Amino acid sequence: PIALQHGAHRIGRRTDADMEKWRAYGLGQFIHWGLYSIPAGEWNGKQYSGAAEWLKSWKEVSATAYDSLMYQFNPTKFNAESWAETAKQMGVKYVTITTKHHDGFCLWPSKYTNFTVANSPYKKDIIGPLVKAYDKRGIDVILYFSIMDWHNPDWRYDIKTREDSIAFDRFKQFTRNQLLELLTLYPTAKGLWFDGTWDKSWVKQAAFADSLEKEMRAMRPGLIIGSRFRADEYGKRHFDSNGNMMGDYEQGWERKIPEKIADVHGNDWDCVMTVPENQWGYSKVWKGHIKTTDELLEMLAKCVSLDGNFVLNFGPKPDGTLRTEELDLAKGIGEWMGINSEAIYNGEYAGLVKQDWGYYVKKTGTNKIYMLVFNVPVSGALNVVLPSRTAISKVYDLGNPGQNYAPEEIGTSAYFIHLKQQTFKRPFVIVLETADNSKNSGAQYQKAK
Ligand SMILES: C[C@@H]1N[C@@H](c2nc3ccccc3[nH]2)[C@H](O)[C@@H]1O
Numbered sequence: 001p002i003a004l005q006h007g008a009h010r011i012g013r014r015t016d017a018d019m020e021k022w023r024a025y026g027l028g029q030f031i032h033w034g035l036y037s038i039p040a041g042e043w044n045g046k047q048y049s050g051a052a053e054w055l056k057s058w059k060e061v062s063a064t065a066y067d068s069l070m071y072q073f074n075p076t077k078f079n080a081e082s083w084a085e086t087a088k089q090m091g092v093k094y095v096t097i098t099t100k101h102h103d104g105f106c107l108w109p110s111k112y113t114n115f116t117v118a119n120s121p122y123k124k125d126i127i128g129p130l131v132k133a134y135d136k137r138g139i140d141v142i143l144y145f146s147i148m149d150w151h152n153p154d155w156r157y158d159i160k161t162r163e164d165s166i167a168f169d170r171f172k173q174f175t176r177n178q179l180l181e182l183l184t185l186y187p188t189a190k191g192l193w194f195d196g197t198w199d200k201s202w203v204k205q206a207a208f209a210d211s212l213e214k215e216m217r218a219m220r221p222g223l224i225i226g227s228r229f230r231a232d233e234y235g236k237r238h239f240d241s242n243g244n245m246m247g248d249y250e251q252g253w254e255r256k257i258p259e260k261i262a263d264v265h266g267n268d269w270d271c272v273m274t275v276p277e278n279q280w281g282y283s284k285v286w287k288g289h290i291k292t293t294d295e296l297l298e299m300l301a302k303c304v305s306l307d308g309n310f311v312l313n314f315g316p317k318p319d320g321t322l323r324t325e326e327l328d329l330a331k332g333i334g335e336w337m338g339i340n341s342e343a344i345y346n347g348e349y350a351g352l353v354k355q356d357w358g359y360y361v362k363k364t365g366t367n368k369i370y371m372l373v374f375n376v377p378v379s380g381a382l383n384v385v386l387p388s389r390t391a392i393s394k395v396y397d398l399g400n401p402g403q404n405y406a407p408e409e410i411g412t413s414a415y416f417i418h419l420k421q422q423t424f425k426r427p428f429v430i431v432l433e434t435a436d437n438s439k440n441s442g443a444q445y446q447k448a449k
Helices: 017-024 052-057 063-072 080-090 127-136 162-185 206-219 293-305 324-343
Strands: 027-031 094-100 140-146 191-195 250-254 269-273 308-314 358-363 368-373 381-385 390-397 400-404 408-411 414-418 428-436
Touching: 027 080, 052 063, 080 127, 080 324, 094 127, 094 308, 127 140, 127 162, 140 162, 162 206, 269 293, 293 308, 293 324, 293 358, 308 324, 324 368, 324 428, 368 381
Parallel strands: 027 094, 027 308, 094 140, 140 191, 250 269, 269 308
Antiparallel strands: 358 368, 368 428, 381 414, 390 400, 390 428, 408 414
């Protein structure tokens, strides 16, 4: 291995209680809210082709004109309690909230810039009430923070001149000040979700970022920081020059999901997902495919089955309300979670051969395996292959406990579970309790004829 000062400081997963709680979340909510929510991807009557929260980067938009949106920020219908209640009903265990996106506008009254809610007609802090409302419902809060800040004149995409270096040193202090301010103002925040860290200017700050990460961890023991925050001294991001992940969980899964367990390298990770193809902030127009409840449930199942968390994005409207499409999805997901959440919470990779009918999730620390069924075979028989000398001791339908299945043993630790009906309206979950049967050779269930 290469000698590194600023690479990974820990190999393998964190085993402390804070991280074990994060690992068990399963389902999360992302909230992208800010000035970009006001134009919602439209400027001078034209629709921006990119993501709405990137509007300020459009050549048609002058920074000054964009920044004056601050004087229009007045979400009169904002109610942190109702957002948190929607999240509670949906069954999320954590929420990631934009404190400052790439445009530099702060949803908290930072004392290090004037470009905050404090100088908007709304005047009041947004982050504080949100943290309080979510904490009250037992939903942990992670603060999203963009290092890249298009408003701050000291921001640089790269450091080419002495002037760049002097300016960026000011920027680094500003960034440190804001992060320590956030941790001080919102001490119950469980972690930070960093973004906007891909430009050369920041990638060259291995030593600074490493010491800042250490400082934040010292200030808030147990703080959870993702792999996107910093680069090592050779400019390697997420995984250092020795291939070891930096940070506590892998943040590379933005709008994409790993295919197989090998893709996650034994690390914790979360997948952050948009409802349309690629819109995080509120956008008037949602082009292309809008994901349905069933699609999102399958993404959730896939993430949990591969040791990750699934975080669904909401882009609230400028008036502070949530759009109907998102409220409908929250309701649909919540109804399913109301019946099946035990297959999601405290779920982990089951280590079984993946079958076409769906996804296995093992309940951490137990012999319970959940079969999350999305694709019912025409045979109506769900194939289950367990590790050798492992038998099924109990099978039942999570949503319909009276519905018993007598698995048919079709080989060594191999079974068919015959479904009683052919059509299902929603994905459903069958629970397997397994037992080690290396002692007795007799099969528990009838052998194949
Ligand atoms: C979580 C997501 N990350 C931001 C983002 N900016 C990008 C620039 C290039 C490629 C991917 C990006 N994702 C998006 O604006 C959103 O906040």
